[in-house]
Amino acid sequence: MKPHWILVANATQARLLQQEEGEPLVVLQAFHHPAGRQHSAQLGDDKAGREVSGHGFGGSPYQPHVDAQTKEHLHFAHELADHLEKAAGQHQYAAVALYASSPFLGELKQALGEGTRKLLAGTHDVDLTSFGITEIEQRLQKDRSRAH
Numbered sequence: 001m002k003p004h005w006i007l008v009a010n011a012t013q014a015r016l017l018q019q020e021e022g023e024p025l026v027v028l029q030a031f032h033h034p035a036g037r038q039h040s041a042q043l044g045d046d047k048a049g050r051e052v053s054g055h056g057f058g059g060s061p062y063q064p065h066v067d068a069q070t071k072e073h074l075h076f077a078h079e080l081a082d083h084l085e086k087a088a089g090q091h092q093y094a095a096v097a098l099y100a101s102s103p104f105l106g107e108l109k110q111a112l113g114e115g116t117r118k119l120l121a122g123t124h125d126v127d128l129t130s131f132g133i134t135e136i137e138q139r140l141q142k143d144r145s146r147a148h
Contacts (some may be wrong), residue, residue, distance in 0.1 A: 002094035004121065005087075007080065008128045008136060009100040009108065011073040014080055015129070017136070018093070025137045029083075033076040077107040085113035095119050101127035 006017040006025070014031040084096060096116065100108055102125050109123060124143070128136050 002091065005084075005093040005096040006136075006140065007084065007096060007098050007100070007108075008131075009080060009098070009104065010127050010129050011076060011101075011104045011107075013129050014076075014100075016083070017133075019140075025133050025140075027133065031076075031080060031083075033072065033079070073104060074107055074111070077104065077111040080108060081111035081113060081116065084116045088113070088115035088119055093119065095121035097121045097124065099124045099126055099128045101125070 001021060003018045003020045005028070006019065008015045008017065009031075012033050016028045016031070017025045018028050019025050087093060088096075096119050098105065098108060098120070100123075105123060105125050112120070128139065131139070
């Protein structure tokens with residue numbers, strides 16, 4: 001039987017956990033994205049995302065301004081989503097649950113590929129990245145008992 005995966009993330013760090021039936025949680029991989037902590041000014045916000053495409057009618061609409069910090073968060077969300085998608089394609093897990101803080105959870109959900117979406121067991125708007133494995137396991141146990 002394939003294991004269940006749990007991704008615990010925020011915009012700067014993540015841990016991919018695995019749980020097999022009757023076994024304790026184990027950390028498969030840790031991800032770090034220190035650039036997500038920096039402010040836009042430190043990242044060199046160049047007002048990217050805005051484009052002048054001509055004058056008059058028929059020009060392309062302006063894209064909303066995305067600051068450099070948000071771009072870094074999106075980059076990290078795509079990195080995590082790509083990792084999950086590759087593993088889904090290789091049938092490495094039966095289901096995955098996401099535990100991430102807002103608005104990063106939304107960015108992560110948007111970045112998920114079709115294979116991962118099919119295996120998505122749930123999303124939870126909570127940041128568990130500062131918790132130890134034992135605390136996360138207890139939290140997951142509480143969530144399961146509330147569901148039954």
